[in-house]
Amino acid sequence: MNKKPTLSFKVVDGLLIALAILPILALIVLKILFTPASQGIEISGALIYFTIPMPLQDMPITESQVNSLAVIITVTSLCLYITHGIRAKVETKRQILAEWIVEKVEGMVRGNMGEFFKGFGPFIASILAISAFSSLLTLFGLYAPTSDINIVAGWAILVFALITYYKAICGPVQYVKSFGDPVPLLAPLNIISEIATPVSMAFRHYGNVLSGSVISVLVVTALQGLSNMLFGWLPGFLGDISFLGIGIPAVLSIYFDVFSGCLQAYIFAMLTMLYVAGAFPEEKYALKKQLRAEKKLQTKNN
């Protein structure tokens, strides 16, 4: 039976959509207010909105921090919106979408990480969503938080903590032993490769997004110069319009912003899954569990 949605349901829906759109609008307003007036296009890092005085060093609140917080609010309210009014039987369009997302992510986690890690679905889905939405912010002309290494390095450190936790799940002795895995002589190399994991993850994501934006800005500037050279003789304001800059940078943007951004989000999530699952010593853990169960049985019998 398909019931008509009540008024309060509609109001909550509208509120959630507003909560998803308002942060983006607020970011655009902030960007317009804080961007310094300058001539031409230039490549610069994140704007610093304000600084908080701290005992050791002043803490700058930059564009990337504000943008990523706004992305978190947007993603959260979108999630609340598509799961709003979810029921066991009545299938609305958004419920089908939500179920599809959950099933896809659970299938991906199960396929790549195995049965032990089946609770990792929400974590992987949130990494995917936040990374993809952060990269897609460039479509609104905003600064993508993923092209700032501080944000991406934060995620990579989180993943590194997870890797270390699952590596040390059989106790600290096993964790130290795992570094001298084939031969103890290789321990320094193993330590280096352990540290290289988060570094390479952070650099990969940040380098891809940043290089895309740098190349886009370079192409736009070059096209502007070229069209000034070709059409500069036109009278009045017509001479200042960059005719070649219409449309051509958009093609680049489809690759660098949309395709590359989504691909990097997917790769980051995929590598997270592979590294965490690879760090988990499955056989040793099973052995330990078995030993513990036997001990328990013994004490019970005694």
Added chain:
Amino acid sequence: MEIAIGIILGCCALGAGTAMIAGIGPGIGEGNAVAAACQAIGRQPESKGSVTTTMLMGCAIAETTGLYALVIAILLIFVAPNLLVNILLAAV
């Protein structure tokens, strides 16, 4: 003074350009990966999905060395000149 600053800027630009020679490696590596993936799809068209996923993963990992070079080049262009010129000015 101007000559010293000019040398710093020029060397930073040269270093950035030289660092990006590392882009050759990932190019060759990714080309090999994609060629092998195309062959695999040609042999077994039904395994297209999983081959494509694995290829994208492999490309991403092969890209890493190139991205290290890119990060160094970006540091040399946008960060190093200011830093070095400030050090020079402080020393003089």
